[in-house]
Amino acid sequence: MNNSVLKQVLKPALLLAAFALVGVLLLDTVNRYTLQRIEANERNALMRQLMQVVDKNSHDNDLLHDSAVLPGKLFHSSSDVTIYRARKQGRPSAAIFVTTTDKGYKGSIQIVIGIRMDRSISGVRVVRHNETPGLGDKMELQKSPWVLDFDNTSLQQPALSQWAVKRDGGYFDQFTGATITPRAIVGAVRDVLLWSNEDNHLLSVFSLPTTVGNPSEASDRAVKAEMENAQ
């Protein structure tokens, strides 16, 4: 009796354990096989984004391993701001800010902003957003050149009071039927510029300690968090 009960319970349990073991082995193998490639993908994607917002030949260092993190509230960013530092022959040439705003139409908008040492903008790109396709997505370069309007702007050009969308009396175009999204992006870029223009903030970025850990891992975590948000 006792024996048969044991058999009845033990056999399925062992079988289940065997299936679990095979599953674990399979996943471990696939994970080992893909790990490096995935990391390289993440690094390349990040690198491509960063290269879009800095001038050509403006740096000779490895951007991905020269970053610092500052609290988001300094920039009215809804999460911590990572700053990649471009240097040429060791001298600072530009800083790339990865900032996040939640003032868009839906969810958060992540923006990379390249700022030269003369505090002018070398480029802006929106890297992640949940705005409405066809209406609030004209900040994607694939859809419209709108985001290029930021090139070479600064707090002097246009003047600070002009850092708004046209509807609010500013310099930047809104999208037809969608003002909230561009307003959020202009605001986020302006906030980063404001911070960078104060005293020696921009220069001080270059003496911050380098972030420990792999920045692509951090970006992976950001992706995960973003996906959970989107749920």
Next chain:
Amino acid sequence: MSQASYRKITQEGLWNNNPGLVQLLGLCPLMAVTTNVVNGLGLGLATILTLVASSTTISFARHFITPEIRLPVFVLIIAAVVTAIELLMHAFFFELYHILGIFIPLIVTNCIIIGRAEAFAAKHTPPKAFWDALMMGTGFALVLLILGGMREVLANGTLFDHAHLMFGESARGLAIHLFEDDKGFLLAALPPGAFIGLGLLLAIKNWIDAQQVQRRKAGKTATTATLPVTSVSTE
């Protein structure tokens, strides 16, 4: 039961018992990602792959899967398969992986997969389980494709836009631009567009079926007066 012929399996998966149009399973990802053809195709292929891999595995292992541990084993196999596919997509289709994002891991919860495991794979030989999974998956993928196509044309005036995300740079030329972006019908890309589009597809399918039943009835009454054939599957 195990006599299901390949012909029957094919008809069931693609039409009579289509997961998207008849069983109405997996509707959440179906509606959420079908804003364009390429997204639909991406999720469709990932679902086919998952179905085929899990159904075939379960069929091979069916003699070891005792009734008590049936469900946990199904879930385990499906979860392992989906995780492996997610890792592989992340490694080899990076951009698409980011677009489909959350919907890849969510394939685990797509009832089609455990449904086929329970209703078919666990009772049939591997070749049949493989074919059933392929047909059910293809039936589902076709619905994704058609719905994606409808919504993309209406909302953006394009077809196969972003194909390069899946097939590499050389596929950029696949994109067809039918009219200017600005003139699109935005609603089609928004969630209501998914509901309306799927509703239309359901109506069309039911209409075709009804036509066929009627035609058959007309043919039958001419010769013998038998009852009309029902199109309801007993699977």
